[in-house]
Amino acid sequence: MPETRLVAFDLDDTLAPSKSPMDPRMSQILADLLDVVPVCIISGGQFAQFKMQAIDNLPKAGSAHLERLHLMPTCGTQYFRFENDAWEQVYAENLTEDEKSRALAAVEARAKELGFWESDTWGPILEDRGSQITFSALGQAAPVAAKQAWDPTGEKKNTLREAVAADIPDLEVRSGGSTSVDITRKGIDKAYGMKKLAELTGIPLDDMLFVGDRLDENGNDYPVKALGVRCEAVDGWEDTARFIEALIPQLRAAA
Numbered sequence: 001m002p003e004t005r006l007v008a009f010d011l012d013d014t015l016a017p018s019k020s021p022m023d024p025r026m027s028q029i030l031a032d033l034l035d036v037v038p039v040c041i042i043s044g045g046q047f048a049q050f051k052m053q054a055i056d057n058l059p060k061a062g063s064a065h066l067e068r069l070h071l072m073p074t075c076g077t078q079y080f081r082f083e084n085d086a087w088e089q090v091y092a093e094n095l096t097e098d099e100k101s102r103a104l105a106a107v108e109a110r111a112k113e114l115g116f117w118e119s120d121t122w123g124p125i126l127e128d129r130g131s132q133i134t135f136s137a138l139g140q141a142a143p144v145a146a147k148q149a150w151d152p153t154g155e156k157k158n159t160l161r162e163a164v165a166a167d168i169p170d171l172e173v174r175s176g177g178s179t180s181v182d183i184t185r186k187g188i189d190k191a192y193g194m195k196k197l198a199e200l201t202g203i204p205l206d207d208m209l210f211v212g213d214r215l216d217e218n219g220n221d222y223p224v225k226a227l228g229v230r231c232e233a234v235d236g237w238e239d240t241a242r243f244i245e246a247l248i249p250q251l252r253a254a255a
């Protein structure tokens, strides 16, 4: 068996339930793993999401654990490390001003033209997340029930996605959550992030292990598997917890 010098995890439905904090049991297991090996968390979400779901729930073990964490929000277009007692953004590959303004203009014009530009919303419809422009039909803070009612079949979102994609073919336009469309650079997925991680840490991909819940061909973890990284497919955080509990003694024995 090859050496495992770093374990990387997807976040939603791998370490924590979707958009929710980690269970205390998973937090403890993750802390135990950090005693043995550095850990990366890589997800399409923002840093604030990483903090709320994972980091803020780690047992208070001082900075030693945190310094062994590699955080890659938005699929590795951003990279955070814990240095001098604080989380530092090491870099962010933001969209250029030109890319942002074309993305914002295209999505607003098409949404208005299609009749999808709502006047009663929960917060702003458009959000500049640096490396990503996000359209949320009902605003960022819309309640789940309202979001589900807006586009139950996903037809509006897909129609908008296609129209915007045709306007800005040099950028990636993806369906996001239930009412959202995300615009990023092309070619940004978790495989991109894992390659960046290998560059940044000097740990070859062959010495990494990736754990994710969507390693099936249509899943957002699949690009990591296609890249040739050793992968463990899990079905929810409890499954991840069992796997890591068994892995820790193996890693200790190897070390």
Ligand SMILES: [Mg+2]
Residues within 6 Å of the ligand: 010, 011, 012, 013, 014, 212, 213, 214
């Ligand atoms: Mg997932």
